[in-house]
Amino acid sequence: MADTKKSGTAQVYEDTATHVNVKEYYGKVLKKTSDLKTNACVTSSRPVPVHVRHALQRVHPEVTAKYYGCGLVVPECLEGCRILDLGSGSGRDVYMLSQLVGEKGYVTGIDMTEDQLEMAKTYIDYHTQEFGYKKPNVSFVQGYIEALNEAGIEDSSYDIIISNCVVNLSPDKKRVLEEAYRVLKDGGELYFSDVYSSGRLTEEIKNHKVLWGECISGALWWEDLLQLAEEVGFSPPRLVTASPITVDNKELQNILGDFKFISATYRLFKIPGGASKPCQVVYDGNITGLEVGFTFDSQYTFKVNEVVEVEGEVVRILSHSRFSDEFTMQPPAGPCQPCAVGPKADIVNPFELSQQRRSAVPGSSTGSCCGTQSTACCN
Known part of the structure; x- marks a missing residue:
C-alpha cells in the first residue's frame, strides 16, 4: 500500500518502494522501446483508424521513441472533450489526442517520472505550431495517479480519462479507480489499456523489480478488475479488445511459470445506477x-x-x-x-x-x- 502523511489538514501521498523502482526503470533504465524485455508495453491490440494514424504521424519522433504503451487508447467522439491521461509518459498519446479534441478541447497528462515529463513538456510549443493552434490545448503535471487531488485535479472536471499500460504499475489499483471516478463528470468514461493475468500472481512475481517495470508483476487477475469497478461505482467493464503478451526472456519466463498475460482495453462509465430494458x-x-x-x-x-x-x-x-x-x-x-x-x-x-x-x-x-x-x- 502507498504511504500517506498529513501536512496540516491534507494528506500527502508519498513514494512506495514500487514507485521508486518504476521511476528508475522508466526514467533511467529504459532509453527507447527496444530496451523492453517483453512485448507487454508495445502490443498493438487492434488496427489503427486512418484519422488516428494521421494524428500519430504528426507527433514528434523523439516523443514517439519514448512511448511504452500496451494498446490503442483512443475512444470515439472526442471533439471539444476534456481528457486526462494517467501516466502520460513522454506525451505521445496526449499530443495525438490534442488533435482529435480540437482547439476547443483540452488534454492533461499526469506522470510521476520527471524525465518523462521533461521530454513531454519540451515539445509543447512544437506541437502547438504543428497543429496550427493559437495556444496550447495540452498541459503536463507531475503527480501520482493514486492522488490526483494533490496534483490539483478537481472533482467532476473531465469527460474522459485514458491510461495506457500504467494502472498495473500502481500498488493500489482500487485507489486509482476511486480517483478516476471522482474526477470524471457524470456520464464520463475511463477508457484504458492494461495488462492482466490469468490468475492472482505469487509473491515472488509481485516482488520482481524487472517484471514490475515490464508491466507484468503488477498485473491484475482480470476477474478482480470486475470486482474493483463494482466497488468503486463504475458500470460493469466493457471489454473492447485483447491481445496476448509474450515473454521471450527465458529467465523471466521460468519465474512466471504457467501464468499467462494479456493486454486488454476496457471502458468503464460513470453513469446512474438502476435497470434498463433492452x-x-x-x-x-x-x-x-x-x-x-x-x-x-x-x-x-x-x-x-x-x-x-x-x-x-x-x-x-x-x-x-x-x-x-x-x-x-x-x-x-x-x-x-x-x-x-x-x-x-x-x-x-x-x-x-x-x-x-x-x-x-x-x-x-x-x-x-x-x-x-x-x-x-x-x-
Missing part, C-alpha cells in the same frame, strides 16, 4: 472518422443506419454518456423490422477473446427482432 438503437454516423460505423466493444459493432438490439446495460451507457446524441433509440412499435440481434449480457473472458478468430463482425448478423426482449423499450 432496446433497439440506430447509430447516426456522425462521429468523426467513423461515418460508416464503429466498434463499441468486443460484443457490439454499430453500422450507420442499422437497427441493433442492445442489452439494458448498454442502453444506460448510450443514454447517459457523450454518445447520447450519436444514437437514435427506437421503441419497437408496429410491424417487426429486421435488425442486428445483439449479444447477451455475458462476461467476456479476455483470454478467450484473444484466441478467437471470428468469421463475422460481432453484432452485425441480420435477423428477426420479434422476440420477447426486443418488444421492450428503453426508458
